Amino acid sequence: MTTIAKAKYFPQRLPENQGNPLIEAIPPRLSPEQLIDAVARLPDFKSAQRDWTDYERELLIKRLERCVIPLSVYQDIYATIYTTLIAGYQDRNPMGSTTQHWLYGVTQNVQINSKTTADSLLITGLSGAGKSTLINSILSCFPQIIEHEKYDGECFLQKQVVYLKIDIPPDASRKALCLSFFSAIDDALKADYYHQFSNTRKSIDQLETTIHQICASHCVGMLIIDEFQNLNVAKAGGEEVILQFFDSITNNAKVPIIKVGTPAALRLFSAKFRSGRRAGSAGFYELSQLKRDEQDWKTLVRAVWKYQWVKNPRKLDGQLENTLYELSQGIPFCLFKLMQLANLEAISSGTETISASALRKVYKQHFGLLRHALSSLRKGNPKQYEDLMPVSVWLEGGHSSLPLGHLINLAKSEDFRGEAAKEIKGHVEDAIAEFDLSASQRRHLQRMKKSFEAKEAEGKGSEFLGIES
CATH class of the missing domain: 3.40.50.300 (P-loop containing nucleotide triphosphate hydrolases)
Structure with missing residues (x-):
């Protein structure tokens, strides 16, 4: 609008x-305080709503879809x-x-x-x-x-x-x-x-x-x-x-x-x-994916947990918080979806409470293909899902068209001389300055830089064999 x-x-x-x-x-x-007031979108929640009809509470739960916690x-x-x-x-x-x-x-x-x-x-x-x-x-x-x-x-x-x-x-x-x-x-x-x-x-x-x-x-x-x-x-x-x-x-x-x-x-x-x-x-x-011990995750999960439209709400304890993180992997969308589905399940089943087992149940029943992606995140291997790969994976060799991998492969396969060597040396300097490199990658890039400096002056080609990516 x-x-x-x-x-x-x-x-x-x-x-x-x-x-x-x-x-x-x-x-x-x-100001920071004014910004929070301006962008936060919190559901209108009152404890008395827990006594409303199942139909009314189911509609109230939909409010979680529009929730914004900055x-x-x-x-x-x-x-x-x-x-x-x-x-x-x-x-x-x-x-x-x-x-x-x-x-x-x-x-x-x-x-x-x-x-x-x-x-x-x-x-x-x-x-x-x-x-x-x-x-x-x-x-x-x-x-x-x-x-x-x-x-x-x-x-x-x-x-x-x-x-x-x-x-x-x-x-x-x-x-x-x-x-x-x-x-x-x-x-x-x-x-x-x-x-x-x-x-x-x-x-x-x-x-x-x-x-x-x-x-x-x-x-x-x-x-x-x-x-x-x-x-x-x-x-x-x-x-x-x-x-x-x-x-x-x-x-x-x-x-x-x-x-x-x-x-x-x-x-x-x-x-x-x-x-x-x-x-x-x-x-x-x-x-990026929220980490279990960072303040943003704690702020988010504690805020979302308040929205229990069930008759027997629980306090957030260590087990519940660990379960929420394990199932959502720190992805806000998944956390909100879990809470929405868990509320609905507790009402429809008549248990009227959100437990760790209830969270696991709705996760298995309703998360479908998301479970495979979240499992990859859980294992620290999201490379098969482009939209779940963190930037660090892209920049450090998680994809064949990455700048760093592209640079190293280019240096292996091409014969650079003079001005071309000077240009590639500049790219190498950028990589050293900007990327979070492993010790091995840093050593290789430093050697590449020295070689290109020499070839820039000599105007001769350079070959790089055995460079790890």
Whole structure:
């Protein structure tokens, strides 16, 4: 649902933000306490509801599906998104002549030289970890549309699109991505771009240019690309073509992009090792599997356990908490599903209590294929499930197209000289600095770096045999 607000301008202390209506109209940043109040969605629960009819309680249990309990990562991601949004508007002040010149160039598809570019942010995590819930909750802290009428005593008619969220359909091509954008902007502005361009004979490059023009003319503050892993690399023309598509938005339209998806999205950044910087120049966040001893898990499980609509509720003890973790493996979706099903089972069976055995019963009866995936997590071997593989597995050799594995295999198979050796040496330096390496991997990469340094100077090829990956 689109939220629309009339522009109300807030004074800015930073000189680069002053006199910019697009920035001044953004609501002030929330404090940590205000953010929790804004995003938390807790079921309306009263102990008296336990005496209601079975039918009424079954409906009440459905409220768990809409429950949002903000964890610590919410604070960090909200702060980064807020800063990225404001920074993205700093070089697009509609009151400035430079912006008018740039805007003319974008709308007329004329290249305007500019040294500024917008940031990008990558948010990834296991399937069921709550990525979409998190991003939707944070976006709810902003109006999607701000309507301007007058600024500083002068007429200023402008509909400012603060954010645009695009859900990528499965197996999406580059054209499908463009059409998803048009559909999203139609929903926000009640426009008709999708109908206008869905059957057009325009090339994909022309559609991309149209996206730049729409972003510029409607003052789009940031793009959120959800389910990023759904992009089909082959259909989209290859990894580099996809990356250039998003680069053109941040470079030409100056719109920050927030990419959200499972770690499988990292495959898009494997061909060119340094493209990891293009994935998230403003930051990278992983919503990983919650660990049994971390505070976020304890906060979540204790909060969820309160919602027992059974006549004989139990206190949370060590056995129950261990059972909940063993069955859910620290995945929020699985924890909420367990509690929902356990409540229903206790009511329908007449036991009216949630026990460890009841939790195991509903797990065996209702979790189906999820049980195989959770079993893989339990054993520490989730590689057969792309959407359950943590980023560390992707980056350390858990998939054939990983940057690190790709780099080492490339070094084994290719004969690099001169400038090529210098380029690969830079990739190796990035790997040493950025990856959580084993001692063996680190030693091999250090040897690779020294060899490439020598070959860079000599201009001779280099072979690497027996390098472990």
